[in-house]
Amino acid sequence: xxxxxxxxxNINMLGIRERELYGNKTYKDLIKCxxxxxxxxxxxxxxxQSNSEGQIINKIQEAYKLYDGIVINPAAxxxxxxAILDALKAVNIPTVExxxxxxxxxxxxxxxxxxxxxxxxTIKGKxxxxxxxxIDYLKENFK
Ligand code: DQA
Numbered sequence: 289x290x291x292x293x294x295x296x297x298n299i300n301m302l303g304i305r306e307r308e309l310y311g312n313k314t315y316k317d318l319i320k321c322x323x324x325x326x327x328x329x330x331x332x333x334x335x336x337q338s339n340s341e342g343q344i345i346n347k348i349q350e351a352y353k354l355y356d357g358i359v360i361n362p363a364a365x366x367x368x369x370x371a372i373l374d375a376l377k378a379v380n381i382p383t384v385e386x387x388x389x390x391x392x393x394x395x396x397x398x399x400x401x402x403x404x405x406x407x408x409x410t411i412k413g414k415x416x417x418x419x420x421x422x423i424d425y426l427k428e429n430f431k
Contacts, residue, residue: 289330289431291423292355292381293322294347295337296363302388309389311415321416326423333423341365341372348375357426358383359419366391366401373402382430384422385410 295315298305303314319335326333334355338344344365351358358381365372366387376383383406390413391398404410409425411418 289357289427290332290355291326291334291357291359291426292347292351293333293335293419294344294358294360294362295335296344296361296365297339299361299363300337300339311388313416318416318419322419322423325420329427331423331427341369345371345375348372348379351381352379355381357381357423357430359386359422359426360384360403360407361386361388361419362403366403367397368402370402373405376403376406382426383407384425386418386422387412388415388418389413 300315302310302318303312315337322333322335336347338347344362348358358376360383362369362372385401385403385407391401392412401410411421414421
């Protein structure tokens, strides 16, 4: 199975940004955590991060017919980007939305997620474990 993991803006700043919310682990640690988990499984994984909405959209478009599942943490674009939602709809690849923090228990504006109109499932507030759960969900349901 081929899975594309996409992380949006400032996820590369993990370990530096708002550590009281996002913890001390770095983006490199996140990559290692995902790769260590998928290594001995029948999963081909690509992990991509961009701070740019357009590049995330390009990456989603490029995934067309190449990937069987997408795990996406659109970060701040979650709450603003109809364009990322439309890109996901266009390629129509089963998608799980992940947030490290519990976005429902933060500011009001974080309660809106455009991506969740398309995502099969949304996992919030479970830190790195959320990505593992998302991969397991895709594996169990869309292999
Ligand atoms: C986030 C939550 C978003 O509201 C925020 O803008 C992020 C990260 C999370 O993983 O908890 O950058 O998606």
